[in-house]
Structure formats: structure tokens, C-alpha cells
Amino acid sequence: xxxxxxxxxxxxGPSGVGKGTVRKELFSQPDTNYEYSISMTTRSPxxxxxxxxxxxxxxxxxxxxxxxxxxxxxxxxxxxxYYGTPLAYVNKMRDAGRDVFLEIEVQGxxxxxxxxxxxxxxxxxxxxxxxxEERLVGRGTESDEVIASRLQAARQELxxxxxxxxxxxxxxxxxxxxxINAIIIxxxxxxxxxxxxxxxxxxxxx
Amino acid sequence: xxxxxxxxxxxxGPSGVGKGTVRKELFSQPDTNYEYSISMTTRSPxxxxxxxxxxxxxxxxxxxxxxxxxxxxxxxxxxxxYYGTPLAYVNKMRDAGRDVFLEIEVQGxxxxxxxxxxxxxxxxxxxxxxxxEERLVGRGTESDEVIASRLQAARQELxxxxxxxxxxxxxxxxxxxxxINAIIIxxxxxxxxxxxxxxxxxxxxx
Numbered sequence: 001x002x003x004x005x006x007x008x009x010x011x012x013g014p015s016g017v018g019k020g021t022v023r024k025e026l027f028s029q030p031d032t033n034y035e036y037s038i039s040m041t042t043r044s045p046x047x048x049x050x051x052x053x054x055x056x057x058x059x060x061x062x063x064x065x066x067x068x069x070x071x072x073x074x075x076x077x078x079x080x081x082y083y084g085t086p087l088a089y090v091n092k093m094r095d096a097g098r099d100v101f102l103e104i105e106v107q108g109x110x111x112x113x114x115x116x117x118x119x120x121x122x123x124x125x126x127x128x129x130x131x132x133e134e135r136l137v138g139r140g141t142e143s144d145e146v147i148a149s150r151l152q153a154a155r156q157e158l159x160x161x162x163x164x165x166x167x168x169x170x171x172x173x174x175x176x177x178x179x180i181n182a183i184i185i186x187x188x189x190x191x192x193x194x195x196x197x198x199x200x201x202x203x204x205x206x
Numbered sequence: 207x208x209x210x211x212x213x214x215x216x217x218x219g220p221s222g223v224g225k226g227t228v229r230k231e232l233f234s235q236p237d238t239n240y241e242y243s244i245s246m247t248t249r250s251p252x253x254x255x256x257x258x259x260x261x262x263x264x265x266x267x268x269x270x271x272x273x274x275x276x277x278x279x280x281x282x283x284x285x286x287x288y289y290g291t292p293l294a295y296v297n298k299m300r301d302a303g304r305d306v307f308l309e310i311e312v313q314g315x316x317x318x319x320x321x322x323x324x325x326x327x328x329x330x331x332x333x334x335x336x337x338x339e340e341r342l343v344g345r346g347t348e349s350d351e352v353i354a355s356r357l358q359a360a361r362q363e364l365x366x367x368x369x370x371x372x373x374x375x376x377x378x379x380x381x382x383x384x385x386i387n388a389i390i391i392x393x394x395x396x397x398x399x400x401x402x403x404x405x406x407x408x409x410x411x412x
Contacts, residue, residue, distance in 0.1 A: 151408060179395055182389075185392075186393070195373065202357060202364070
């Protein structure tokens with residue numbers, strides 16, 4: 001139907017903010033029509049896990065070759081195993097007009113941002129502004145030291161927002177999902193993305 | 207709830223595209239929470255029309271004074287009467303955190319664009335791409351001259367898109383309304399609009 005290249009949608013945010021819960025809710029909705037990006041890993045498949053469905057399973061040398069070839073959008077090593085997002089898979093989906101959805105840690109998102117400037121970066125923010133305010137001010141009985149350390153933590157979280165296009169408050173999972181879906185619809189209506197189709201059509205008929 | 211300045215949302219597009227129908231549908235929805243901008247005019251009130259509800263009714267000299275003072279976001283003269291959008295009303299609503307919705311002709315939208323760079327400009331596009339294609343190609347029996355004049359007309363319509371942030375296809379009124387509502391939700395999640403609230407809160411607690 002639409003002739004646009006698919007979007008790359010990156011959902012990230014501070015740890016503990018609920019990225020996984022929001023992603024699961026989005027993909028449980030019947031009308032969600034974007035692809036969840038399958039990760040690549042060097043860890044062994046667990047009972048029941050299927051290659052190219054749950055993960056792309058690779059050997060360590062295969063993974064390291066892909067790193068050398070710049071074929072990973074982002075990667076990291078946890079407890080002796082590599083985890084990453086394969087570029088080829090994401091590009092194949094996008095070229096086919098499918099939106100691809102990534103849910104990753106902020107360090108990974110920063111890597112993706114530098115490689116995919118037209119990606120759509122959504123920062124999932126701590127539950128609510130009022131909660132942030134409570135955390136900062138507390139019950140008015142906290143020492144200056146406690147308040148200062150809370151300010152410092154909040155500032156570090158918020159500075160991560162800088163790389164993102166949108167900030168979605170995770171006050172309720174359903175609200176956060178509604179906002180994310182609205183952002184994706186809106187992005188498909190962006191003039192830069194739409195006008196090309198019209199102008200291409202005019203060119204064809206010259 | 208939210209502490210953002212209200213948005214100025216401008217819906218426009220070629221004449222005959224269905225701007226009025228879409229605007230009426232949007233304002234008939236129970237959960238629409240933006241203000242329709244009341245126009246100012248020098249024509250006489252009709253039976254039942256109320257000042258400051260249907261229009262701001264002004265004398266010709268009052269209107270011309272506001273033009274001189276640059277107090278109109280846009281204006282035009284039709285059959286001897288002025289019609290325009292009063293700047294003060296729009297700013298009052300936005301300062302109170304209310305989104306303001308304008309439905310105007312493309313000439314008016316161009317005036318607003320130059321005065322309100324942070325406005326949200328939505329171009330309502332001809333019903334569908336396939337319809338545009340049909341109009342251009344026709345039944346394959348049209349003369350080169352007919353096709354050339356259709357191309358010319360389509361090009362002029364599409365060139366007007368340039369000033370806009372979003373293009374919404376008016377394939378079905380409900381779909382167009384859904385897209386417009388999604389765009390407004392997404393714009394309220396834009397990082398530039400949201401982060402200020404967070405940072406202001408941190409500043410207050412320093």
C-alpha cells in the first residue's frame with residue numbers, strides 16, 4: 001500500500017523504566033504491523049529456542065568477523081557472550097517497506113544513532129513527572145546530601161534524552177503504547193517521507 | 207496536567223480537498239481537546255450569530271488598525287469584507303496550555319508559517335494516490351494536451367506541500383482524523399517540548 005521505506009524505530013531509556021514490558025504489550029496488540037528485530041548472539045541456544053526466530057545464533061569467530069565488517073548496528077558483550085543487532089536483517093526488512101522495532105539499552109541506542117541518522121529514537125521516561133518530583137523533594141525530611149544525590153541521578157537519566165527524537169512517559173503501559181503508536185503513524189505522514197511518492201508519480205507521467 | 211505551551215495546529219490544503227469536513231468531524235469527537243480558533247470579520251452578524259463565539263465582529267476601521275499593528279496571523283478580503291485570525295486570541299489560548307486549531311486556505315497558511323515558525327502545519331492531500339494517478343493517466347484515451355494540463359495542475363497542488371510539516375491523505379474522513387490526532391499526540395512527545403519540563407524541575411530543586 002504505502003511505498004515508503006520502512007522506519008527503524010528504536011525504543012530505549014534508563015534501566016528499570018519498563019522497556020521490555022512496553023515492547024511486549026506493543027507486540028501483543030493485534031494491529032501492530034512492525035517487525036521486532038531479531039538479535040544475534042554467541043550464547044548457546046536454550047531448550048526450544050530456534051535459530052533465526054529467537055536469535056541468530058553465531059560462533060564467536062563469525063560474530064567477530066561481522067564486527068570487523070561493520071555489519072552490526074550495535075553490539076555488546078555480557079558475561080562472555082556477544083549480543084547485537086544485525087544490519088543486513090534490518091535493511092532487508094526496511095527495503096521491503098516494513099517498519100523494524102528495536103528495544104535496546106541506551107549504550108546500544110547511541111551506537112545505532114550514529115549509524116542510522118534517519119532512525120526514529122524514542123526515549124521511555126520514568127513513570128511520571130510527579131514521581132520524579134517526589135523522588136527529588138521526598139517528604140521534606142531528607143538531608144541535603146540525599147537530595148543532591150537524587151538530583152545527580154535524575155540529571156544523568158535526563159541527559160541521555162539528548163540523542164532522542166521523542167520522549168514517552170511510561171505512566172501506564174497502555175498510555176505509553178498509544179503514544180508510541182501515534183508517533184509511528186505521525187512519522188509516516190512526515191512531508192519529507194510522503195512527497196517523494198507524489199513527485200515520483202508526476203515524473204513517471206511526464 | 208502537562209505544562210507545555212499549547213500548539214498551533216494549521217490544517218490546510220487545496221480547495222475541494224475536504225478541509226471543512228475533516229475539521230467538523232474532529233470537533234464532533236468527544237475527546238477532542240483543542241480549541242477551534244475563532245475568526246475575525248468585518249461582515250455583519252447573521253441571525254443568531256454571537257460575537258466572540260461565531261466570530262469576532264469588527265468594524266472595517268478596527269480591522270484595518272489591527273492589520274497595521276500586525277495583530278492578525280493571516281487575513282484576506284472576500285467580496286468586500288475582511289476575514290482573519292486574531293493573534294491575541296491564539297496566543298492567549300496557547301499561553302494557557304491549550305492547543306489551537308486553524309483550518310484555513312493555503313494562502314493564509316503561508317502567512318501563518320512566516321509568523322509562527324513553531325506552528326504545526328498539516329497539508330490535507332487529495333483523496334488518494336491512486337486517484338491522483340487516475341486523474342493523470344485517465345483511461346489512456348486522453349490527448350497529450352489533457353494529460354499535460356493535469357500534470358500541471360497536480361504539480362501546482364503538490365508544490366504547496368513544501369511549507370508543511372505533515373501530509374495527511376484524505377482517503378476517508380475517519381482515517382484523516384485518526385492521522386491528525388496521532389500527529390498532535392506525537393508532537394506533544396517531541397523531545398524539545400518535553401525535556402524543558404524535566405530540566406525546569408531539576409533547576410527548581412537545585
